[in-house]
Amino acid sequence: MGDRIIIFGGTDGQHHYNDTWSFDLTTKKWSELSCIGFIPAPREYHAAALVDDIMYVFGGRGVDGKDLNDLAAFKLSNQRWYKFPYMGPAPSVRSGHAMASFGARVFVLGGESLTPTKPEEANYVHVLDTKHIKCPDAKSRTPGADTAIQNVQLSVTATVGSNGRQRAQNSSSSIQSLKSSRPSSFPWSVHQLVLLPPFLDSYKQEALNSPSDPSPPPFPRYRHALPVTASKEGELFLFGGLVGENFRNDLYVVYTRTMTAMLLRTAADVPSPRGGHASVIISKHLIIWGGVTMKLRKGDILDVSLYLLDLQTKNWTRAAVSGPVGRYGHTMTMVHKSKFVIFGGQTDEEFFNDVWSFDLLRRQWELIEPMSTERPAQRAGHVCINHQNRIVIFGGTDGQYHYSDTWSFDLITRKWSELICAGRIPAPREGHAAALVDNVMYIFGGGGVDGKDLNDLAAFRLSNQRWYKFPYVGPAPGVRSGHAMASFGARVFVLGGESVTRTEPEETNCVHVFDTSVYL
Numbered sequence: 001m002g003d004r005i006i007i008f009g010g011t012d013g014q015h016h017y018n019d020t021w022s023f024d025l026t027t028k029k030w031s032e033l034s035c036i037g038f039i040p041a042p043r044e045y046h047a048a049a050l051v052d053d054i055m056y057v058f059g060g061r062g063v064d065g066k067d068l069n070d071l072a073a074f075k076l077s078n079q080r081w082y083k084f085p086y087m088g089p090a091p092s093v094r095s096g097h098a099m100a101s102f103g104a105r106v107f108v109l110g111g112e113s114l115t116p117t118k119p120e121e122a123n124y125v126h127v128l129d130t131k132h133i134k135c136p137d138a139k140s141r142t143p144g145a146d147t148a149i150q151n152v153q154l155s156v157t158a159t160v161g162s163n164g165r166q167r168a169q170n171s172s173s174s175i176q177s178l179k180s181s182r183p184s185s186f187p188w189s190v191h192q193l194v195l196l197p198p199f200l201d202s203y204k205q206e207a208l209n210s211p212s213d214p215s216p217p218p219f220p221r222y223r224h225a226l227p228v229t230a231s232k233e234g235e236l237f238l239f240g241g242l243v244g245e246n247f248r249n250d251l252y253v254v255y256t257r258t259m260t261a262m263l264l265r266t267a268a269d270v271p272s273p274r275g276g277h278a279s280v281i282i283s284k285h286l287i288i289w290g291g292v293t294m295k296l297r298k299g300d301i302l303d304v305s306l307y308l309l310d311l312q313t314k315n316w317t318r319a320a321v322s323g324p325v326g327r328y329g330h331t332m333t334m335v336h337k338s339k340f341v342i343f344g345g346q347t348d349e350e351f352f353n354d355v356w357s358f359d360l361l362r363r364q365w366e367l368i369e370p371m372s373t374e375r376p377a378q379r380a381g382h383v384c385i386n387h388q389n390r391i392v393i394f395g396g397t398d399g400q401y402h403y404s405d406t407w408s409f410d411l412i413t414r415k416w417s418e419l420i421c422a423g424r425i426p427a428p429r430e431g432h433a434a435a436l437v438d439n440v441m442y443i444f445g446g447g448g449v450d451g452k453d454l455n456d457l458a459a460f461r462l463s464n465q466r467w468y469k470f471p472y473v474g475p476a477p478g479v480r481s482g483h484a485m486a487s488f489g490a491r492v493f494v495l496g497g498e499s500v501t502r503t504e505p506e507e508t509n510c511v512h513v514f515d516t517s518v519y520l
Contacts, residue, residue, distance in 0.1 A: 016042035038083035040072040045095035049106045065470030067093035067113040091126040114468045186474025187518040196262035215263035217509040218252040222482035222498035223275035230488035247273035269318035271307045276328030280340045292328045302326025323365030324356045329380030351378035372415035376407045381430030402428035424469035426458040431481030435492045453479040453499040477512040490517040
């Protein structure tokens with residue numbers, strides 16, 4: 001305004017701000033304004049518009065990752081903030097929208113939300129008529145919330161036809177209530193597992209009364225395998241990995257409904273201890289493939305056998321079927337009720353970007369040759385999920401570069417395509433983990449380019465190819481890589497992991513849970 005610019009809010013990736021600054025274009029000096037009144041909460045990706053000497057701010061994304069739909073006004077002449085929440089038919093929660101003014105009216109256009117409370121709007125523009133807003137000067141009594149609200153009216157311009165004529169318009173209305181129904185709980189929670197004795201089913205009453213010693217704790221460990229979705233009963237099956245420097249081949253089941261866990265004793269062709277392997281659940285079978293079983297020396301051959309565990313008999317079957325070369329750091333994704341695919345991975349000498357499919361009924365591998373010329377770079381330590389006849393991968397490393405690209409492979413056309421993503425694309429990383437809830441892929445942690453482990457949470461909405469980032473939304477897990485994630489219903493579970501840059505004491509026997517329903 002005039003010979004100065006005014007800024008408010010924003011983020012640096014770690015903190016959200018609600019400070020207000022002025023830059024004098026004549027003196028070329030910054031000054032932080034000493035504001036009074038109802039200063040808005042910290043936020044990012046909000047929007048603003050100016051009418052006379054008042055800047056109006058609407059929406060954005062808050063510190064807890066939730067999108068907002070509050071309106072605030074900043075009067076430049078007295079540096080006072082006014083807040084007018086819940087004023088009639090206001091726009092829904094959103095961020096990434098735009099605002100502009102013409103005369104006394106302010107227009108809100110577009111925006112998106114990972115936490116919508118209403119169906120997505122089609123071709124709507126929201127209009128605020130500021131003639132009904134009275135912001136008193138410094139000498140006047142600051143209005144209470146009720147007084148301010150009674151002077152505020154909103155109108156919503158509805159869909160406009162092809163002839164440019166407005167089809168319908170909601171009449172202006174005054175607000176009468178200021179009551180908020182927004183929840184204050186954080187989506188992250190941490191749970192200490194209750195350890196049951198081995199062999200016993202957690203749903204049997206005798207398990208609780210057994211004099212047997214409880215199972216040894218499954219954590220800490222890293223580079224273990226966990227299917228990205230739980231069983232229909234909410235069971236998570238965790239196999240192998242490293243505890244310290246030692247490879248393991250133990251199998252744990254975590255019951256997500258009761259947050260209990262136990263060691264499962266298995267028999268027959270038990271896989272050897274390993275890390276960097278992958279697993280899926282198909283029907284009543286847990287399937288393990290790949291991984292490194294020892295500290296390799298040049299010329300050592302990795303295990304290429306497929307191991308199938310009957311979850312009812314607890315017996316392993318080893319299938320020595322000709323297929324892909326042994327590797328670790330690959331992904332394994334169920335794509336059909338009797339099929340899974342693997343992508344990528346590495347040996348100590350080579351990285352891969354091939355796609356293989358295994359048919360459980362035919363007990364046969366198939367190399368899937370892409371029909372497209374473009375394809376992702378060779379990599380390991382990436383993540384992969386299945387959604388609507390395609391697999392989607394993100395991140396990983398080829399030993400020289402860390403990636404932050406997102407690719408889709410259509411299982412029907414057999415074509416790769418790099419997705420053009422919008423939003424807050426996560427930094428390059430490897431060793432992160434992912435889980436799918438509805439059409440949103442959640443990723444957490446991993447190792448960054450600088451060698452430091454991360455503890456940021458990001459979400460990728462597959463329907464619009466937009467990334468969302470939610471730093472520091474409550475008691476999140478500490479920095480880590482080599483962990484595993486899985487979903488059951490609306491909850492995402494983070495299990496295990498390791499960090500060379502840990503800033504907190506190592507967790508023992510803890511599972512972190514992210515409740516995505518907080519955003520619904």
